Amino acid sequence: xxxxxxxxxxxxxxxGSGQIGTASAVLAARAGHPVLLWTRSARKESxxxxxxxxxxxxxxEHMSKPTQPVGLIQIITDLNLLEAQSDVLLExxxxxxxxxxxxxxxxxxxxEKNKLVLSATxxxxxxxxxxxxxxxxxxxxxxxxxxxxxxPLVEVIAGEQTPPQKVEQACNWLTMLGKRPIRCPDIxxxxxxxxxxxxxxEALALVDSGACSPADIDTMIKYTFALRLPAxxxxxxxxxxxxxxxxxxxxxxxxxxxxxxxPAHSLRDRLAAGQTxxxxxQGFYDWTVRDAAxxxxxxxxxxxxLLRRLGELPEKTDL
Numbered sequence: 001x002x003x004x005x006x007x008x009x010x011x012x013x014x015x016g017s018g019q020i021g022t023a024s025a026v027l028a029a030r031a032g033h034p035v036l037l038w039t040r041s042a043r044k045e046s047x048x049x050x051x052x053x054x055x056x057x058x059x060x061e062h063m064s065k066p067t068q069p070v071g072l073i074q075i076i077t078d079l080n081l082l083e084a085q086s087d088v089l090l091e092x093x094x095x096x097x098x099x100x101x102x103x104x105x106x107x108x109x110x111x112e113k114n115k116l117v118l119s120a121t122x123x124x125x126x127x128x129x130x131x132x133x134x135x136x137x138x139x140x141x142x143x144x145x146x147x148x149x150x151x152p153l154v155e156v157i158a159g160e161q162t163p164p165q166k167v168e169q170a171c172n173w174l175t176m177l178g179k180r181p182i183r184c185p186d187i188x189x190x191x192x193x194x195x196x197x198x199x200x201x202e203a204l205a206l207v208d209s210g211a212c213s214p215a216d217i218d219t220m221i222k223y224t225f226a227l228r229l230p231a232x233x234x235x236x237x238x239x240x241x242x243x244x245x246x247x248x249x250x251x252x253x254x255x256x257x258x259x260x261x262x263p264a265h266s267l268r269d270r271l272a273a274g275q276t277x278x279x280x281x282q283g284f285y286d287w288t289v290r291d292a293a294x295x296x297x298x299x300x301x302x303x304x305x306l307l308r309r310l311g312e313l314p315e316k317t318d319l
Contacts, residue, residue: 009031009032009033009034009068009071009176010033010087010088010173011033011034011035011036011085011086011087011088012024012025012028012033012034012035012036012086012087012088012089012090013035013036013038013082013083013085013086013088013089013090014028014035014036014037014038014089014090014092015038015079015082015089015090015091015092015093015103016038016039016091016092016093016120017037017038017039017044017048017051017075018092018093019146019147019148020092020120020144020146020148021037021090021092022037022048022051022052022055023055023144023147023148023149024090024092024120024144024148024177025037025052025073026052026055026056026059026073026149027148027149027177027178027179028071028177029056029070029071029072029073030056030059030066030068030070030071030178031066031068031071031176031177031178032066032067032068032069032070032071033071033176034071034072034074035071035072035073035074036074036076036081036082036085036086037052037073037074037075037076038076038077038078038079038082039075039076039077040077041077042077045075048075049075052073055149058149058300059149062300062301062304063304063313064313064314079106080109083107083109083110083115084109086115087115087116088115088116088117088118088173089107089110089115089116089117089118090117090118090119090120090142091103091104091117091118091119091120092119092120092144095121095122095123095124097124097125097128097129097132100119100121100124100129100133101129101132101133104117104119104129104133104135104139105132105133105134107133107135108134110135110138111134111135111137111138114137114138115138116138116140116166116169116170116173117135117138117139117140118139118140118141118142118170118173119139119140119141119142120142120143120144121141121143122143122189122190122193123143123188123189123190123193125159125186125188126139126140126141126157126158126159126162126186127159127160127161127186129159130159130161130162131159131161136159136161136162137161137162137163137166138166139159139162139166140156140157140158140159140162140166140167140169140170141155141156141157141158141159141184141186141190142154142155142156142157142170142174142181143155143157143184143190143192143193144179145192147299147300147303150300150303150304150307151303152178152179152180152307152312152313153179153180153181153182153192154174154179154180154181154182155181155182155184155190155191155192156170156171156174156181156182156183156184157183157184157185157186157190158183158186159186160186167183171183180312201258201260201264202257202258203217203221204258204263204264204266204267205257205258205260205264207264207266207284208264208265208266214266214284214285215285225237230306230309230310266284270282270283270284278292
């Protein structure tokens with residue numbers, strides 16, 4: 001006899017209502033999970049609801065149809081209620097160790113009930129975070145990449161005392177959300193951010209030296225090696241060109257590359273002038289004369305196209 005009772009999916013609690021929080025809430029709901037989305041202030045509820053609607057609409061228009069009935073997302077301000085009713089909790093507040101520890105330290109029930117707690121930090125030490133919050137036995141790092149509703153890979157990080165079964169549970173939960181978990185060491189920046197900031201350090205150094213403009217950097221990358229990266233990773237490309245050539249080039253090039261251990265002048269000077277980027281209207285570009293919304297839209301459509309070409313995202317089943 002076939003059991004036709006619906007599978008009880010875990011209730012997901014999201015701590016934080018920013019980009020990662022709202023995107024994770026939509027992903028979990030599309031996987032059929034009931035979701036509790038915690039925010040510090042009820043005054044933000046209308047803005048949060050608008051962002052959830054925007055993300056849900058995007059996913060419905062561009063991604064495959066959910067295989068489960070979409071779960072309900074409830075926005076709440078009661079942290080104790082979220083902790084009591086959630087089976088899995090994802091912390092995604094500001095990227096500040098003290099702020100994260102302060103919030104995680106309040107999750108005493110999670111520690112007592114052995115509930116899985118994940119932190120969406122992009123590079124802070126999970127070992128330190130777990131030790132300072134008292135969550136050594138339940139905390140796992142889960143670094144989502146922007147845009148989190150599209151990028152499939154999530155870095156999964158164990159602290160020094162994280163039980164292996166908690167890491168496995170985290171990977172299983174992320175897989176249910178349609179993500180591709182990859183286990184990373186608990187080192188600053190994990191893997192992805194170390195690679196990305198190595199590139200950014202050299203880009204900023206070139207701008208600092210006057211070798212080229214910020215626009216030159218972006219044009220160079222977009223129309224050269226970025227085009228082949230979806231099909232050929234850096235280690236694959238080294239094999240393709242030959243390791244002997246890589247060795248010869250690095251022998252003369254590495255001594256001339258940036259080795260600064262503090263942020264570049266071109267970055268710090270802009271911050272001092274209040275030019276913090278797209279939201280402020282000015283960063284390396286003047287965003288008062290560029291359509292920021294269109295740039296983001298083109299980014300998302302390009303990622304969708306690449307994911308389909310890579311077989312990571314099927315065509316919509318209802319087209």
